[in-house]
Amino acid sequence: MIASVVVDIKTDAVNRTFDYLVPDFLETSVKIGQRVSVPFGYQKVLGFVVGIKETTDYPKTLKPIYELLDIIPCLNQELVTLAYNMHKYYFSLFITCLFTMIPAALRAKYDKRFVLNPGMELPFDLATIFNEGSLDYSKKYQEYLPSIQEA
Numbered sequence: 001m002i003a004s005v006v007v008d009i010k011t012d013a014v015n016r017t018f019d020y021l022v023p024d025f026l027e028t029s030v031k032i033g034q035r036v037s038v039p040f041g042y043q044k045v046l047g048f049v050v051g052i053k054e055t056t057d058y059p060k061t062l063k064p065i066y067e068l069l070d071i072i073p074c075l076n077q078e079l080v081t082l083a084y085n086m087h088k089y090y091f092s093l094f095i096t097c098l099f100t101m102i103p104a105a106l107r108a109k110y111d112k113r114f115v116l117n118p119g120m121e122l123p124f125d126l127a128t129i130f131n132e133g134s135l136d137y138s139k140k141y142q143e144y145l146p147s148i149q150e151a
Contacts, residue, residue, distance in 0.1 A: 001027050003065060004051035006094050007040050014040075015093050017050055021062040030065070033073030033080055035106070037066040048098050049073075050080050074102050 004017040020038050022030050030036070030049060038047045044066060056062065075083075075098065083097035099107055 001030070002053050002056050002062065003030055003036070003049045004053065005036060005038055005047040005065075006050050006098060007038065008046040008095055009040065010093055010095060012093070015087075015095075017094075018047075019053075019056045019058050019062055020047075021064045022052075023064050026065060026068060029068055029071075031073045032077055033075035035069040035074060037069060039063045039066065048075065048080075048095070050084070050094075050098075074106055 001022040003020050003022050005020050006017055007014060018038075018040075020036075030052065032049055032052060034049050036047050036049055037044055039045075040047075046069065079101045080098070083094065083101055086092065086097040086100075087094040
């Protein structure tokens with residue numbers, strides 16, 4: 001199964017759909033209107049599934065969808081069609097039209113943060129990434145620890 005995805009890159013150069021392979025474990029879950037995480041070049045970007053099909057005209061091997069971000073689609077077929085028609089009629093970006101259809105809470109940017117529990121040691125290879133080569137993370141984050149534990 002193949003999903004047609006509009007990626008969250010706001011430029012005319014990518015103002016179209018891209019085909020992505022739906023992994024076997026996601027075939028029963030992927031629906032039109034869901035947000036997905038997909039590879040785009042060397043980055044991982046958000047996208048919207050706007051179509052599902054069985055074949056593609058793309059001659060090379062398709063990249064798979066990384067993950068589903070929604071269990072229930074945030075857009076139905078009618079809203080996706082409306083966004084497409086707006087995109088064509090007003091000469092606007094398809095992704096911008098899709099984002100106007102969803103609630104503000106789903107448009108928020110989220111950062112993933114890793115917090116080391118007190119008393120745990122960070123492996124050396126991770127310590128060099130997260131602490132700029134320093135293994136002395138306890139002093140650096142000691143002042144933040146009480147506020148993290150309260151949350």
